[in-house]
Amino acid sequence: MAAFPGRRPQTLLELNLTEPLVSPEADDPIARLRARGRRLLRPTLRALHEAAEDRHVVGLIAKVGGAWPWGAMQELRLGIEAFVASGKPAIAWAESFAEGSRDMAAYVLATAFGEVWLQPGGEIGLLGVGIETPFVRGTLDRLGVEPQFEQRHEYKNAADALLRKEFTAAHREALERLAESIFSDAVETIAGARRLPADRVRELIDTGPRTASEAQAVGLVDRLGYRDQAYDAMRTRTGGKPELLFADRWRPRRKIAPPPHRRGHVAVVDVRGGDRDWAHPAWSTRPPGRKRHRRGAASRCA
Secondary structure, three states: OOOOOOOOOOEEEEEEEOOOOEOOOOOOHHHHHHOOOOOEHHHHHHHHHHHOOOOOEEEEEEEEOOOOOHHHHHHHHHHHHHHHOOOOOEEEEEOOEOOHHHHHHHHHHHOOOOEEEEOOOOEEOOOOOOOOOOOOHHHHHHHOOOOOOOOOOOOOOOOHHHHOOOOOHHHHHHHHHHHHHHHHHHHHHHHHHHOOOHHHHHHHHHOOOEEHHHHHHOOOOOEEOOHHHHHHHHHHHHOOOOEEEEHHHOOOOOOOOOOOOOOOOOOEEEEOOOOOOOOOOOOOOOOOOOOOOOOOOEEEEO
């Protein structure tokens, strides 16, 4: 349905979560170059939180899959939960979750949506959490390079990848405890989202993988269908033909309100720039008799 002139149309937010969203540092040119053409995490999170309160945004739909870092997945999942809490429909659609430990995080992310769809030919094979550590000491020995590091305690194992060719007992213990902690958190998250007991979720993981129909029968997914069917279901649920827009491109319409005229306020002016001594003859270009000025990084209060 076309919107009237000057009237905002209904919008259906879309996410492509088949690869991790990136959050490059502003002062890291290499990271910014590698992030070109990829979806950004911060704008997406901001859109999810603000769109939850915008009546013109009618829903959220996403394609989910791929290998996700657990930290980035958990941060994005909180944003999706905030959107779902507004009561608006949200659908996660996936081709498959059959890549073992690689897809575990993607499935946990999908459970944040109100409804999980799986392609009829897909599978769910949640094999737990895997942690890999490459050891390059053998390569360094062949190159004639001898790494020298000081290790304060046995559990300070950041340098083990360069110093050793295999796990020490302490290094293995630390990673096993980390993997168990992540796995337990994933089980509790899945159990809460799918309304299943935690022991039942562990049993389903241990007895997988499962076909799409089997996954639906045990409650791991809600519906089976192809991507176009998921989009048609969302359009039917939102009542019309909302415009599709990637979440990180969505911007709210803000109203600028004048500040209230009250006394007792403090104004802070943030001035940034290089600090120079204008009295130095090599930097001073002021005519004779002109007062000296000084600028620099400072904050002034009025």
